[in-house]
Amino acid sequence: MIIGLISDSHDHVPHIKKAVEIFKNxxxxxxxxxxxxxxxxxxxxxxxxxxxxxxGNNDGDHYLLLQKGNDIGLDHWGSFGEFEIDGKKLALYHGTDTPITAALEQSGNYDVVVSGHTHQKKVEFVGKTLAVNPGTAHGFEGEATIALLDTEAMDVQFIKLNK
Structure with a gap:
């Protein structure tokens, strides 16, 4: 399966719209x-x-975020989520606490750990675990990115939103 990865969109409407279009296409x-x-x-x-x-650490009104999420069928896990798909176990954590991110990546409990927060793209194997950060969809530092994860090939492709 191809899974779209996005983080740190920080209210950037044009980049969110472009990311959604890419994911749908x-x-x-x-x-x-x-x-x-x-x-x-x-x-x-x-x-x-x-x-x-x-x-994430900059998400404001959690109650209203969850309410709006319910309106579109968003499955929101709070601060941390884990699930299995295509025989792979994935974890999703914003990455606010670097030691927690590292512990998840080094635990060996997950095939893939997806995080954000740093606004820096990352794809590397930590033991058997694929650690991925899609970067920032906002593009504060100049480059706005999302990623596509192929769970079969265990491969990640980054896509720039601000070419």
Missing amino acids: RNVGLVLHGGDFCSPFTIPLFDGLSLKAVF
Whole structure:
């Protein structure tokens, strides 16, 4: 399965819309948002996607974020989520606490650990675990990115949103 990865969208409506368009055009089966939607008004922009998410450190009104998420069928896990798909065990955590991120990656309990927070793209194997950070969809530092994870090939492709 191809899974879309996005994090740290920080209310950047044009990049969110572009990311959603890419995910729909690439027929991704699932999208994981690693937190920092920020404002609830951005949640409806993800309508039409199968979406799972966690909170980031900059997410504001958690209650309203969850309410807007319920309106579009968002599966929101709070601060941490884990699930299995295609025989792979995945974890999703914003990455606010670096030692926790490292512990998840080094635990050997997951095939894939997806995090955000640093705004830096990352794809590397930590033992048998594929550690992925799609970067920031906002593009504070200049480059706005999302990623596509192929769970069969265990491969990640980054896509720039601000070419």
